[in-house]
Amino acid sequence: MTTRDADPLIVDDLMEVARINSGAIALRRRRIDIHTVLETALDLSRPAIEKARHALAVSKAAAPLHLHGDDVRLAQVFANLLNNSAKYTPAGGRIEIAVECDLNRVVVTVTDNGMGFTPEESSLLFTLFGRLQPERHMDGLGVGLALSKKLVELHGGTISATSEGRNLGSRFVVSLPVDHAFEPAAPINGAAAVARLDGTKVLIVDDNRDAADSLGELLGVLGCECAVFYDGETALAALERSTPAIAFVDLDMPGIDGCEFAQRVRARAGLRDLWLVALTGWAQAGDVLRSAQAGFDRHLVKPIGLDQITAALTLARER
Structure with missing residues (x-):
């Protein structure tokens, strides 16, 4: 393999x-x-x-x-x-x-x-x-x-x-x-954190079907409503029918790549508030700048962790 x-x-x-x-x-x-x-x-x-x-x-x-x-x-x-x-x-x-x-x-x-x-x-x-x-x-x-x-x-x-x-x-x-520290900390309630994400509408765009489906399954466990697409053109068409709170978009796709996808989203008046998260293996400073210029709100380097995903979802919900 x-x-x-x-x-x-x-x-x-x-x-x-x-x-x-x-x-x-x-x-x-x-x-x-x-x-x-x-x-x-x-x-x-x-x-x-x-x-x-x-x-x-x-x-x-x-x-x-x-x-x-x-x-x-x-x-x-x-x-x-x-x-x-x-x-x-x-x-x-x-x-x-x-x-x-x-x-x-x-x-x-x-x-x-x-x-x-x-x-x-x-x-x-x-x-x-x-x-x-x-x-x-x-x-x-x-x-x-x-x-x-x-x-x-x-x-x-x-x-x-x-x-x-x-x-x-x-x-x-x-x-x-065991942590015997006397000072109590703010409670960390994993179930409550998941509950806050219930019903969050998420768009996933990645030409790697396994990666897209795996992320969709994970977000489904967190209570999100996910729509998964394997190319930018189809995902853009879907945005004419329903607007999610956040979109996770792979940058390196054939046809409409992630940056062009973001530019087209930002060009639509009704989609300018959509929270865009770039998923990529590109980690250089120039890559981060390019995604920001295209209109992305966050640039996450693969492999991404659960904490990064939940942080992005929380930001999208609270903005």
């Missing part, structure tokens, strides 16, 4: 691991409650769980458990674990997630009754491309767990996995240090 053919989410994970290894990733730490982090992770993972008709049980701690960490990155960790359980558990299975406090640690356990693994296979779990049972031809390249391990370790935590054996389920345990 070439990079061009790869799932864009897998490529994003690979880029994240590369950034961590090179020290180029910085956590946006603040005081957060583990329960709100898990709410966001569950929102992201619920489509996969429901599609496979798994039963889901959530056991929360009796009181808030605070961490000093990056809520977006930690939600990414737990969404990876939940998606992993959903993927490797036969349809109609059971997934459990439990939270507890053990001395000065917050411990989150994700358990399933899926395919499990042998002691010999356990060494592959958190390595890049370390897929179990590759003969099953499951989607993915075995990147998610490696990324999760890196992110947990950046937070001063540990992640481990156990199984009684093949077809006997798996148990993943994440342990993170």
Whole structure:
């Protein structure tokens, strides 16, 4: 599989691991409650769980458990674990997630009754491309767990996995240090943040169908109403019938490219307030200037993170 053919989410994970290894990733730490982090992770993972008709049980701690960490990155960790359980558990299975406090640690356990693994296979779990049972031809390249391990370790935590054996389920345990800071922080409610985005109309324009569809699915999870198009001409025609609050537009498209699309939008009186976000692999200062001159409000370099997406959506809603 070439990079061009790869799932864009897998490529994003690979880029994240590369950034961590090179020290180029910085956590946006603040005081957060583990329960709100898990709410966001569950929102992201619920489509996969429901599609496979798994039963889901959530056991929360009796009181808030605070961490000093990056809520977006930690939600990414737990969404990876939940998606992993959903993927490797036969349809109609059971997934459990439990939270507890053990001395000065917050411990989150994700358990399933899926395919499990042998002691010999356990060494592959958190390595890049370390897929179990590759003969099953499951989607993915075995990147998610490696990324999760890196992110947990950046937070001063540990992640481990156990199984009684093949077809006997798996148990993943994440342990993170408790934040004992006295000063209360403003609540970070992942579910409330998603709720504020409910009904936001979004236009996505990208000739890479996989990337466009993946972004559309993600925004759908966040409660947005998405219209996805694979070329600028068709997207412009759609704007004559309905005006979204925000448009995510790839710059490098055949025919009408992203900059020409933005120029045509800004030329229409009724569309001048449409919030335009450029999606691109072009990261030089000249590229940013060119997109701004074309009429874009934001210039995001691929791969984009969930925090960048939600920030853009919030700005579009509040302008």
